Amino acid sequence: MSGTPAADAPSVIPGASAELTGRLLAGLAEVNTLFEGVLQSEDGFITEASGHLAGSGKRFRPLLTLLAAELGTGRDDQVVKAATAVELIHMASLYHDDVMDEAELRRAVVSANARYGNSTAILIGDLLFGRASALVADLGPEAVRIQADTFVRLCSGQIRDDRPCPDGVEPVGYYLDVLADKTGGLIATAARYGAMFAGCEPHVVEIMRRYGEQLGIAFQLADDLLDIAAESEQSGKTPGTDLREGVRTLPVLYALASSDPADARLQELLRSDLSEDDAGVEEALTLLRAHPALEEARRYTHAVAQEAQDLLTPLGDNEVTQALRTVAAGVVDRVV
Structure with missing residues (x-):
C-alpha cells in the first residue's frame, strides 16, 4: 500500500498536497x-462483537x-502498530462509555450494549484493551509505560466525569x-507515538505530546458546544443529551456562575x-443558545485550539506543521 499516490487522491486534511495525502x-x-x-x-461471535463499532x-x-x-522518517511497521493500538484503545473506551451512558445508538449504529447486553459489551471493551496491549508490547517498554499511563488517565477522567465536582473545587x-484526562490523554499519546517511532528528537516528541493534549481538549470542548448549539444531530448525538444526563459542560458552568438576576430561570433549569x-x-x-455563556465558551474553545497551533512554532513552517495546524483549526471550525 506504499506505492506512489494518485494525483487525485481524496484529501484527508484540507489543503494537504497529493503526495502527503497519498502517504x-x-x-x-x-x-x-x-x-x-x-x-x-x-470464536465467530467474539469476532462479530469486537468489530461491531469498527466501521463507525x-x-x-x-x-x-x-x-x-x-x-521524522515517516511510517513503518512500528508507526502502524502504534496507530492501530491507539484506535483499539479508543474503540474499547466506546464500548465502556455506551454501557455507562446506557446508550441505544453510537453514530446511528445500534450500540454494543443494546445489541449484546452490558456484560458482553464490557468484556469486549476489555478484550480490545488487551489486543491493544499486545500490539504495544511489541514496541518496547517505554511504549508500554506510556500506554499504561494513558489508560489510567482515561479511566480516571471518565470516573470523575461521572461524578459531581467536589465541594470546594x-x-x-x-x-x-x-x-484533559478522558480525551486529551489518548490524543496526546497518538501524536507522541507518531513522532517517537519515526525517530524524532525528544523535544519534538514532547511538543507533539503537548500539541495532542491541547488538540484533544479542544476536540471535546467543541463536541460539548455542539450538543447545545447544533440544531440537529451534527455532533453524532441528539442535541441536549448532556443536559438530559446532567453533565455540566463549559457553557453550562459559565451560565451557572452568572450573577445576573435575569438568568434565574435558566439556572433553575x-x-x-x-x-x-x-x-x-x-x-x-x-435560553443557552441566546446566552453570552455560549459565546464565551466558544471563544475559549478557539483559544485552546490556537494554543495547540502555537506549540508547533519551534518546528518551523512546512507541509507537515501546516497540516497539523489545519487539524487543530478544523476541530473547532464546527462551532464557529
Whole structure:
C-alpha cells in the first residue's frame, strides 16, 4: 500500500498536497488491515462483537499518529502498530462509555450494549484493551509505560466525569482537568507515538505530546458546544443529551456562575433533573443558545485550539506543521 499516490487522491486534511495525502491514505489502509486482523478470533461471535463499532469511527487518532510520523522518517511497521493500538484503545473506551451512558445508538449504529447486553459489551471493551496491549508490547517498554499511563488517565477522567465536582473545587478547572484526562490523554499519546517511532528528537516528541493534549481538549470542548448549539444531530448525538444526563459542560458552568438576576430561570433549569423533561431541555437549549455563556465558551474553545497551533512554532513552517495546524483549526471550525 506504499506505492506512489494518485494525483487525485481524496484529501484527508484540507489543503494537504497529493503526495502527503497519498502517504496518509496508504498508512490508514495499513492501519485498517492490521486493525481488522487483530479483531479476528477463533470464536465467530467474539469476532462479530469486537468489530461491531469498527466501521463507525473516523480514524482521527491513527491519522494523527501517521501525520506526526511525517515529522521524522515517516511510517513503518512500528508507526502502524502504534496507530492501530491507539484506535483499539479508543474503540474499547466506546464500548465502556455506551454501557455507562446506557446508550441505544453510537453514530446511528445500534450500540454494543443494546445489541449484546452490558456484560458482553464490557468484556469486549476489555478484550480490545488487551489486543491493544499486545500490539504495544511489541514496541518496547517505554511504549508500554506510556500506554499504561494513558489508560489510567482515561479511566480516571471518565470516573470523575461521572461524578459531581467536589465541594470546594473550582468547577471550570475541574471540568477542564477531566477533559484533559478522558480525551486529551489518548490524543496526546497518538501524536507522541507518531513522532517517537519515526525517530524524532525528544523535544519534538514532547511538543507533539503537548500539541495532542491541547488538540484533544479542544476536540471535546467543541463536541460539548455542539450538543447545545447544533440544531440537529451534527455532533453524532441528539442535541441536549448532556443536559438530559446532567453533565455540566463549559457553557453550562459559565451560565451557572452568572450573577445576573435575569438568568434565574435558566439556572433553575440547569440545576433540575431534565432526564425525562423534554420541554425543560428545549427551554434550556433556547435560553443557552441566546446566552453570552455560549459565546464565551466558544471563544475559549478557539483559544485552546490556537494554543495547540502555537506549540508547533519551534518546528518551523512546512507541509507537515501546516497540516497539523489545519487539524487543530478544523476541530473547532464546527462551532464557529
